[in-house]
Amino acid sequence: MSIIVSPSLLSANFLDLKTDIESLNKIDDLWLHLDIMDGHFVPNLTFGEPVLNQIKTVCKHKLDAHFMVTDPDFFAENFKNVGLHNFTFHWEAVTHHDRLIDKLKSMYASVGISLNPSTPVSVIPKYLLGKIDLILLMSVNPGFGGQKFIPEVIDKVIELDRLRHENNFKFQIQVDGGINDQNAGYLIQAGANNLVAGSYIFSEPNKDYLSRVNKIR
Ligand code: DX5
Ligand code: ZN
Secondary structure, three states: OOOEEEEEHHHOOOOOHHHHHHHHHOOOOEEEEEEEEEOOOOOOEOOOHHHHHHHHHHOOOEEEEEEEOOOHHHHHHHOOOOOOOEEEEEHHHOOOHHHHHHHHHOOOOEEEEEEOOOOOHHHOOHHHHOOOOEEEEEOOOOOOOOOOOOOOHHHHHHHHHHHHHHHOOOOEEEEEOOOOOOOHHHHHHHOOOEEEEOHHHHOOOOOOHHHHHHHHO
């Protein structure tokens, strides 16, 4: 699998989003990671459908939405015309996982499940691993950019990669939180193929985002 980097818009310049998105358009094999927060599942609020409708008019990359919300079912309906490629919800927020996954599958090309750092991989039954397109392992407690990487996530990547091989599952393994050029190599070696990075990419002083993306790869 090739390595996809998904820059998290949360760390971009919100006063000049268009410039940042156009810089990312010059780089290949990216997704654009969009952190949707509701102020309930996590103690922060970000952006919603009106902002995304404008972003999609300038972004050439696939839109990768990470819903840190208590009611992903509601957001599934609300965002259905935004043109998202991937819809990831948090396992911890949902009671009826199968029902939600079936619904999302009928609406979005790719459906992901996210696990908080303290949620073990074993909560997801095998039959759902066979249905899902992406598993997002959080390597920080969600809610904010710029937090410190929790290295124990590497063991979860190894466990998930083993399950993927043993069962010939096709899901991507995405990791999100505190990713930089120091830890990306360990994650890729462990089996991750999709890395989200916010502050590491957007803090590049000359806005040379390609150099940061290449260092992650
Ligand atoms: C955190 C978000 C992340 C965040 C990553 O809750 O899910 O996507 O923006 O930012 P960094 O890479 O700065 O940790
Ligand atoms: Zn995220």
